[in-house]
Amino acid sequence: MTDSAQQASIGSQTCPFGGAGAEKAAQDGCPVTDPAAMARAFDAFEGPYQLDPAEALRWSRDQLPVFYSPKLGYWVVSRYDDIKAVFRDGILFSPRNVLEKVTPATPEAMEVLKSYGYAMNRTMVNEDEPAHMERRRALMDHFIPANLEHHQEMVRRLTREKMDAFIDQGRVDLVEAMLYEVPLNVALHFLGVPEDEIAVLRTFSVAHSVNTWGKPTDDQQIAVAHDVGRFWEYAGKIIEKMKAEPEGTGWMHETIRKNAEMPDVVTDSYVHSMMMAIIVAAHETTSLASVNMFKTLLSNREAWDDICADPSLIPNAVEECLRYAGSIVAWRRQTTAPTTLNGVDLPEGAKLLIVQASGNQDERHFEDGDKFDIYRDNAVDHLTFGYGSHQCMGKNIGRMEMRIFLEEFTRRLPHLRLAEQAFTYLPNTSFRGPDHLWVEWDPALNPEREHLQLAHDNLYFPVGAPSRRDIARKVRVADVRQEADGIVGLTLEDAKGRPLPRWSAGAHVELVAGGYDRKYSLCGQADAPGYDLAILREDEGRGGSRYICDHLREGMELRLRGPSNLFRLDEEAPAYVLIAGGIGVTPILAMADRLKALGKPYAIHYCGRARATMALLGRLQADHSDHLSLHIKDEGARADLPAIVAALPEGGQIYCCGPERMITALEDLTADRPEGTLHFEHFSAHDTGLDPDKEQAFDVELKDSGLTLTVAADQTLLDAMQAAGIDVASDCCEGLCGSCEVDVLSGEIDHRDMVLTRAERAENRRMMACCSRAKNGGRIKLAL
CATH class of the missing domain: 3.10.20.30 (Beta-grasp domain)
Structure with missing residues (x-):
């Protein structure tokens, strides 16, 4: 795309230095004035991207989600849905360039590598189909959750041994003291690799990262090439040792056996290349992610304290840390044919930098996405592990380690705090984590000094992604009111007086009360401190609404999940028709508020049985009277849906929440309209429970x-x-x-x-x- 085409595709301009960087930008003067210039100026190795990649690409998510970076020679992809689409299609978006050097090697560096016999080949991470899936199937067994369970004891033992060595010191660099060596030992144990050269492996690992994803100078390339070459030789020696142990345990032993059984699938070159790549991949990402986790949690003290008080929060806290500050910032793909991504034409052979760190904070998928929230109920949707057929096989090993680290520290050192320090990072496109993390505490306050058993207690979390059912924040009922006949209004606030997460029009929350879990749309002002809900008492329902309407009182505490948005408003349409049937008015009111704030043309059609049963009618009349049409059955005013649809302007969109018959009628009426004209949300479901006597396997x-x-x-x-x-x-x-x-x-x-x-x-x-x-x-x- 040309600069002029890029400029034509965007709206208003914003400074790329949002958040903490905004003050600096104001002092120094914003370095760019429009998104096309921002694209030209984008530098993956210096400036904002190295400081905070998600914040550095906020302007891109908002205005130019796919852009070409001439400095990098890559198309940069920054939005969640686009990144997921790229991951999903491993044929069109090939992983072949994942391990390609971002900075081309100098002829001198190539000669150094050649002198070591360096011949790095494809591994599973950068291999095309069908070879990739054939190998993945052959080598996947060790990574199945049930087969990882027995590693938990080893991870805990290593963690406790390291903590025992420094728990009475009061100050330590967590990277040097534990968070590099333990993940490396776990990785080597899992692989079946000897654990006797950790210092050497650390040098090799850094060299491999710099060589592949960094920007070394010409002089540095020579030194890096020597380290990479020695790493290659070292990997070859390990393979020869392991081949002499045919009964050895560990994933690399299994890989070597598969090489003998199916040499066409698990080839000799693959074994050598994978040995080198997996030593890095199996520990570097977990080590960096763990360092990021502690830095993030100790910088958000309320979250740390909540986990100390309630360790059941640990699995989801780990997922939120992976989302908010994961160790894998970006990955790469290359197109195998011309294609279009979010309206941008990409030629065959286009190289893509897909920035998961940016997608993981995309508010189009994550409500209040740039805020850290351990109660986020869709944190597990993060893209840090990738997605699709090439998703990280070792994701559950990393999760397991991070959970155990966090559990041991929050139990044994709840008073841990960050020390004053300046954080430094290895400059590269794809991996992120501080080189050091100094923490301190008062050993006299260590809980195990009074309760010795604390050092030996532990919880058990099943291997795998956390259950959403275990995630909920505590809220307090601030107000209960009668919104209409049979409809109760609630205002909820955080139980500890903290700000609740921001939300967008169409969002809902899930209340957990009285043994029921029920979803309700948010209908208050988006900037209000509390959450407003309107709940219809359904006498023939399953009991949730009856319990809430009959039992909730001001001051009561309950649990809440969300907010989440599965009925999202497309804010780019030229015009809107909003149709509400009964209690379906709740998300429609929030959409009307948003469209009014945006200055968009919109019309509201509110259908109800009688005025007395129509919730939020007063506010609609007060705030949206010029846009509101009422269709009240007992007043003889029924909605003429065919006329409403016929009057829809070209390119306009309809948003409807109401009973099934209304939505079905609108589907009929919009069948010949362009795709995306009708958006709907049901406020009740059919009975989807299984009846085994009527089902078939x-x-x-x-x-x-x-x-x-x-x-x-x-x-x-x-x-x-x-x-x-x-x-x-x-x-x-x-x-x-x-x-x-x-x-x-x-x-x-x-x-x-x-x-x-x-x-x-x-x-x-x-x-x-x-x-x-x-x-x-x-x-x-x-x-x-």
Whole structure:
């Protein structure tokens, strides 16, 4: 894309130095004046990107999410959905350049590498199909969650040995004292590699990172090349030792055995290259992620204190640390054919820097995404481990280590604090973590001095992603009021008086009260300190709304998940029609508020049985009277949906929340309209519970994972996949939210969700894993 084309594609300009950098930009003068200039000025090795990559690319997420960086020679991708789309398609977006040197080697450095016989070849991380999946299937067994469980004891033992050595010192560099060596020892143990040369391996690992993702000077390239060459030789020597131990345990021993069994799949060159790459990959990312985790949590003291008080928060706190400050900042891909990404034309061979750190803070996916929140209920959606067929195989080893580190420290050193220090980082495009992390504490306050058993206690967290059901913040009921006949209004505030996360129009929260978990849209002012809800008492429902309406009182505490947004407003349309049916007014009111603030043209149609039953009517009339049309049944004013749709301006969008019959009618009326005209959200679900006597078992082939599973009659597809260690996001498990959507490659689907449109169901390309099944017990194939 040319500079003029880039300029034409954006709106208002903002300074790229947001947050803490804004003050400096104001003092120094903003270095650029428009997004095209920002793209030209982007430098992955200096300035804002090295300080804070997510903040440095805020301007890109907002204005130019795919741009060409002439300094880097790469197209930079910064938004969550675009990054996920690239990861999802490993054919069009090849991983072949993942280990390619960002800074080309000098002829002198190449000669040094040649003198060592350096011949780094493809590994699983940068290999195309079908070779990648053949090898992945052959070598995946060690990484299955059930096969990782026995490593927990070893990780805990190593952690405690290191802590015992410094717990009475009062000050330590966590990197030197523990967070480099323990992940390395764990990695070597997992691989079956001798653990006797940690210092040498550290030098080699840094050299490999600088050589591949850094920007060494010409003189530095010579020294780095020598270290990389020695690393190559060292890896070869380890392989020869391991070949002499045919019964050895560990993943590399298994790789060597597979090399003998299937040399066409696990080749000689692959074994040598993988030995070198995996020693780095298996520990460097976990080490850096762990350092980032402690730095982030100790910089957010309330979160640290909450974990000390409630260790059950640890699994999700680890995921939020991986999201907010993960060790893998960016990865790379290369197009194999011309394509378009978010409206930008990319030629064949285009090199992409996909910046997960930026996508992980994209507020289009994560509500209040630039804020650290250990109660975030979709933190596990982060892209730090990648996504799709090339997702990191060792993700659950890293999770396991980080959880144990955090558990041991919060129990034994709850009074730990960051020491005054200046943080330094190794300049590179893709990995991030401080070189040192100095912490301090008062040993006299160590809890185990009075309670000796504390040093030996431990919790157990199953290997794998955390359960969303374990995540909830405490809130207090600040106000209870009657919004309308049969409808109760609530205002909720944080139980500890802290600010609640920001939210966007269409967002919802999930209340946990009285043994019920129920979702409700937020309907208050987005900048209000509390959350406003309007809840319809459903006498024929499952009991959640009755409990809330009958039992909640001012001052009561309950738990809350969210906010999350699965009914997001597209703010780029030229005009909007908002249609609410009954209690469906709650997200519609928030959308109206947002459109008014943006100065967008909009019309509201509010349908109800009687005025007395219509919640939030007073506020709609006060704030949106010029845009509001009421359709009240007992006043003889019914909505003329055909006329409403016919009056929609070209390019306009309809947002509807209401009963199923209303949404079905709108689907009929917009069937010939462009895709994306109608957006809807149901406020109730069908009964999606399984009746095993009426269901049929079916087989599902997971193409990217190389697995075939049988889904039992009393089991959902989602349950079967998660039991097999396949990470699939989920939320409502009622077919309402769309979180568990998976791509269908073949087979007929019995769609039972309330997410897909009629046309999308007919296409048979997607399904919701929580409720939909194979039709008539047939076989289906999924892109997972």
